[in-house]
Amino acid sequence: MPTTHAPATEPDQLPPAAEQSAVRTLLRLWPYVRPVRARWASAAVVAVVASCLSLVFPIVLKWIVDGPVTDHDPGGVWLGAGMLLALGVTEALLFGLRRWLVARPLVSVEAAMRADLYRHLQRLPVAFHDRWASGQLLSRGTTDLMVVRMFLAFPLTFLIVNGVTIAAGFVLLLAQDWGLGLVLLAPALPLMVLCYRFESAYAAVSRRAQDQVGDLTTVVEESVLGIRIIKGFGRHRSQARAFRDLSRTLRGTELTKARLLAGILGVITLLPELALGAALVLGSVQVADGKLSAGTLVAFLSTALALRWPIDSIGFLLAMSQEAATATRRFFEVMDAPEESFEVMDAPEESSETAAGAPGQADAPGREDGAGREDGVGGLRFEGVRFHYPDAPEASEPVLDHIDLHIRSGETLALVGATGSGKTTLTALVPRLHELSGGRITLDGRDIAAMEREELRTLVSVAFEEPTLFSASVAENVLMGAAGADDSQLDRALGVAQAAFVKALPEGAGTQVGEQGLSLSGGQRQRLALARAVVGRPRFLVLDDPLSALDVHTEALVEAALREVLAESTALVVAHRPSTVLLADRVALLSGGRITAVGTHQELLRDNAEYRHLMSGAGTSRSDTSGSGTSGADTEEDGPEGREGKGTR
Numbered sequence: 208m209p210t211t212h213a214p215a216t217e218p219d220q221l222p223p224a225a226e227q228s229a230v231r232t233l234l235r236l237w238p239y240v241r242p243v244r245a246r247w248a249s250a251a252v253v254a255v256v257a258s259c260l261s262l263v264f265p266i267v268l269k270w271i272v273d274g275p276v277t278d279h280d281p282g283g284v285w286l287g288a289g290m291l292l293a294l295g296v297t298e299a300l301l302f303g304l305r306r307w308l309v310a311r312p313l314v315s316v317e318a319a320m321r322a323d324l325y326r327h328l329q330r331l332p333v334a335f336h337d338r339w340a341s342g343q344l345l346s347r348g349t350t351d352l353m354v355v356r357m358f359l360a361f362p363l364t365f366l367i368v369n370g371v372t373i374a375a376g377f378v379l380l381l382a383q384d385w386g387l388g389l390v391l392l393a394p395a396l397p398l399m400v401l402c403y404r405f406e407s408a409y410a411a412v413s414r415r416a417q418d419q420v421g422d423l424t425t426v427v428e429e430s431v432l433g434i435r436i437i438k439g440f441g442r443h444r445s446q447a448r449a450f451r452d453l454s455r456t457l458r459g460t461e462l463t464k465a466r467l468l469a470g471i472l473g474v475i476t477l478l479p480e481l482a483l484g485a486a487l488v489l490g491s492v493q494v495a496d497g498k499l500s501a502g503t504l505v506a507f508l509s510t511a512l513a514l515r516w517p518i519d520s521i522g523f524l525l526a527m528s529q530e531a532a533t534a535t536r537r538f539f540e541v542m543d544a545p546e547e548s549f550e551v552m553d554a555p556e557e558s559s560e561t562a563a564g565a566p567g568q569a570d571a572p573g574r575e576d577g578a579g580r581e582d583g584v585g586g587l588r589f590e591g592v593r594f595h596y597p598d599a600p601e602a603s604e605p606v607l608d609h610i611d612l613h614i615r616s617g618e619t620l621a622l623v624g625a626t627g628s629g630k631t632t633l634t635a636l637v638p639r640l641h642e643l644s645g646g647r648i649t650l651d652g653r654d655i656a657a658m659e660r661e662e663l664r665t666l667v668s669v670a671f672e673e674p675t676l677f678s679a680s681v682a683e684n685v686l687m688g689a690a691g692a693d694d695s696q697l698d699r700a701l702g703v704a705q706a707a708f709v710k711a712l713p714e715g716a717g718t719q720v721g722e723q724g725l726s727l728s729g730g731q732r733q734r735l736a737l738a739r740a741v742v743g744r745p746r747f748l749v750l751d752d753p754l755s756a757l758d759v760h761t762e763a764l765v766e767a768a769l770r771e772v773l774a775e776s777t778a779l780v781v782a783h784r785p786s787t788v789l790l791a792d793r794v795a796l797l798s799g800g801r802i803t804a805v806g807t808h809q810e811l812l813r814d815n816a817e818y819r820h821l822m823s824g825a826g827t828s829r830s831d832t833s834g835s836g837t838s839g840a841d842t843e844e845d846g847p848e849g850r851e852g853k854g855t856r
């Protein structure tokens with residue numbers, strides 16, 4: 208299956224940045240913030256009090272200037288200075304308390320969101336992961352969540368704190384001198400309009416930047432995972448160029464952000480400064496005319512200066528909030544993707560009659576041989592199965608169509624077909640990694656759509672051609688295949704997979720393997736993946752070319768041991784080589800998304816040209832299905848019905 212991912216920044220995949228308002232988006236964080244609301248609110252109240260304390264300074268100053276200074280009273284001046292010092296210390300202590308109150312709860316909010324995202328990713332269908340670039344998911348789980356935590360800790364609190372401080376400050380200013388107060392208030396309206404326009408422009412650029420971080424993460428991840436290919440083909444320069452290009456694009460977007468921010472910050476600083484200058488001139492004239500006391504003018508200007516930071520900070524607080532809204536939106540884009548349904552679907556009553564009466568089932572292999580109920584519905588049965596990849600163009604042909612196949616209880620069926628004919632896709636349908644587009648699959652007569660996924664995945668074990676090992680010990684990797692399996696089962700599974708090499712590892716089955724552990728060869732990995740598939744003695748075994756990386760000698764040993772396991776299970780084995788085919792009782796040929804022949808290896812060799820071609824040297828070169836024109840002619844005259852009689856064990 209393809210593992211490459213298109214960047215998730217394609218416009219059709221992502222909603223426009225301004226689709227939902229920033230406030231509505233951020234409100235979605237409430238379920239995560241709810242558990243820490245008391246501490247967060249206490250911290251906000253503490254910050255509001257601390258910030259409003261800064262407005263008391265001008266009142267004390269006015270008292271000092273109009274009182275002790277005018278009266279030449281040094282004792283009063285010292286008292287005033289002491290009060291200012293006490294206010295300053297209290298303000299600092301309160302801001303410290305605010306930090307202490309929010310730091311720990313907000314880290315747990317981030318952890319809870321990350322845990323939810325991870326849990327959800329595990330439950331999303333394979334089709335979702337086929338579509339999404341892993342770097343995009345990675346950046347959402349790391350950078351975006353950090354941005355959200357920082358928003359809750361800082362901008363959210365300070366938008367409230369500064370809002371309250373500005374409102375209280377202006378009440379004080381208007382109370383001190385309403386005329387001068389109005390002069391200072393004059394820039395408020397144009398500033399609001401500018402902030403609104405800035406918000407919309409910044410939202411779009413910030414979305415672009417965060418998506419580009421995701422794309423960059425994807426390139427880094429692919430470069431690390433594919434380092435052997437990059438080195439092997441000397442592609443480090445072109446890879447570095449691709450990285451540099453993306454990096455340059457991101458730099459451009461960040462510069463656009465910086466330009467927007469610089470613009471709004473400049474205006475937010477300039478307009479109030481101009482208003483303050485005008486108020487200063489007017490106030491000085493009034494003091495000179497004796498219409499205003501010097502203390503009031505000092506208090507007025509100190510209050511206005513105390514409001515400078517709350518006003519100046521609005522620009523970057525809004526920018527950070529916008530980034531947090533984008534991060535939240537990106538988080539919920541993943542969280543809103545529907546999980547694999549763990550509920551069972553409605554399925555028709557299971558009976559031999561319904562199975563026999565299912566569309567396209569009348570000619571299902573294995574039914575005409577007069578077998579009893581067990582052979583009629585037992586085992587693994589595909590009935591009129593059709594499958595179309597959800598992300599493939601609607602008009603394209605389904606990958607699989609009219610698949611009717613019956614693997615009897617205890618039987619092993621080899622699935623053979625040219626590359627791209629749909630073998631991997633067919634095997635992935637049995638453990639329901641993808642949902643069928645039509646038809647049904649039954650295990651011992653039970654529709655898999657009507658089974659709990661957990662039950663289904665206990666019944667069916669899989670091993671894919673690409674063996675994936677996790678950063679864990681050999682034993683943990685193998686025992687992943689069966690919950691509660693013990694050491695004797697582990698030894699047996701390693702024995703079946705001819706994985707004696709495990710004993711020679713530094714710590715035996717306890718040796719760490721996978722990305723962070725010891726590197727194993729392709730064949731060794733494949734044998735561990737096979738051991739994982741067989742460790743739980745599954746009723747149904749699905750093996751996608753599990754021996755492709757083994758040398759002929761080891762393959763023969765694994766096959767000999769595997770025969771015992773296969774005798775206990777009903778198995779579907781994708782095979783490319785005659786040696787693997789010989790493990791099976793019968794062989795099905797998949798061609799152009801359909802089963803075109805079923806029979807024993809000998810029968811198909813004798814009667815089917817496409818099969819002969821695939822099993823010959825030419826076949827193992829894995830020519831594309833589109834190139835197998837000769838076999839197409841053969842399958843036309845030799846349809847599935849004609850081969851039913853050959854389907855004997």
Ligand SMILES: Nc1ncnc2c1ncn2[C@@H]1O[C@H](COP(=O)(O)OP(=O)(O)OP(=O)(O)O)[C@@H](O)[C@H]1O
Pocket residue numbers: 208209337596598599606624625626627628629630631632633
């Ligand atoms: N996620 C996907 N989305 C769309 N099309 C896909 C996807 N995965 C596979 N395909 C297409 O489905 C077809 C069958 O692929 P599949 O991997 O099942 O073939 P295969 O017979 O197993 O090939 P091989 O022998 O090379 O492993 C191919 O044309 C492939 O391009």
